[in-house]
Amino acid sequence: MHRLSATKVKQAKPREKSYKLADGGGLCLLIRPIGKYWRYNYRFLGKQKTLALGVFPDVSLAEARKRHLKARELLSEDTDPSEVKRVQKFTKELSSENTFRCIAEEWFQVHMLDKSKKHKDRAVYMLSTDLYPVLGSRPIASIKPTEVLAALRKIEARGVDAAKAKSLTSQIFKYGISTGRCENDPSRDLASALKKKRKKHHTAITTPKEAKQLMTAIQGYDGTPVVKAALEISALTFQRPGEIRHMEWDEINWRKQQWEISGLKMKMQNDHIVPLSTIVY
16 A cells, blocks of 8 residues: 655655655645645545644654554544544643643632732742642643652651641642642642651740740730730630630629639530739730
């Protein structure tokens, strides 16, 4: 069936007008004044169609025949090879637009614009320093758990807890899922593969000197008034945050200068009495 040879293809000279050299089975070399192009002419559903198979010499005669054979096999299965090529091109272009970096930047614009500068700066640092170098150029739908783990392990190698980076990565994958760019979150089950952060327990304040140092530090706090007030009431009552958060004015006995918490609120169902501080600021 083959009529061409590598030598004949190489020696074919451009003319003023384009012409073709047939190899057989619809495969031909189209020779134009500006170059040589492989083409496959075929019929599908009664229509004459042409499939581009590449440019010579980037695509040799042998390679052109391989591509021609694959196209003929698709045709034998009642599949249009031109449509298959169009879908593959579209998928490739879509993948290049849906890289981890592209989705992360889109996520950032949607979910991070109303966050504090500190919060945004931390996310940008983790993305640019730790995640983009490993995952940035990868199509998000193709990323495997091992790739995410490799990025997180590099963070651990610096002696840094990778939990925040894992959480950030998961948020980006979940955004990709919700917008139809990927189907799963490969970071979801990686917690067991990461080092557990050691909890650092601080010693309790048990002396007047230590209590004085604490109150002095709170007084010097330059954050918001709400946070400062929360720190003060926590230190003055020595109660858990949950108990302070659910404090009610009716529980304050001004005459006895005590906070009377009903046993219905307490774990052991016993009434809890908290003396009120006499410190005046």
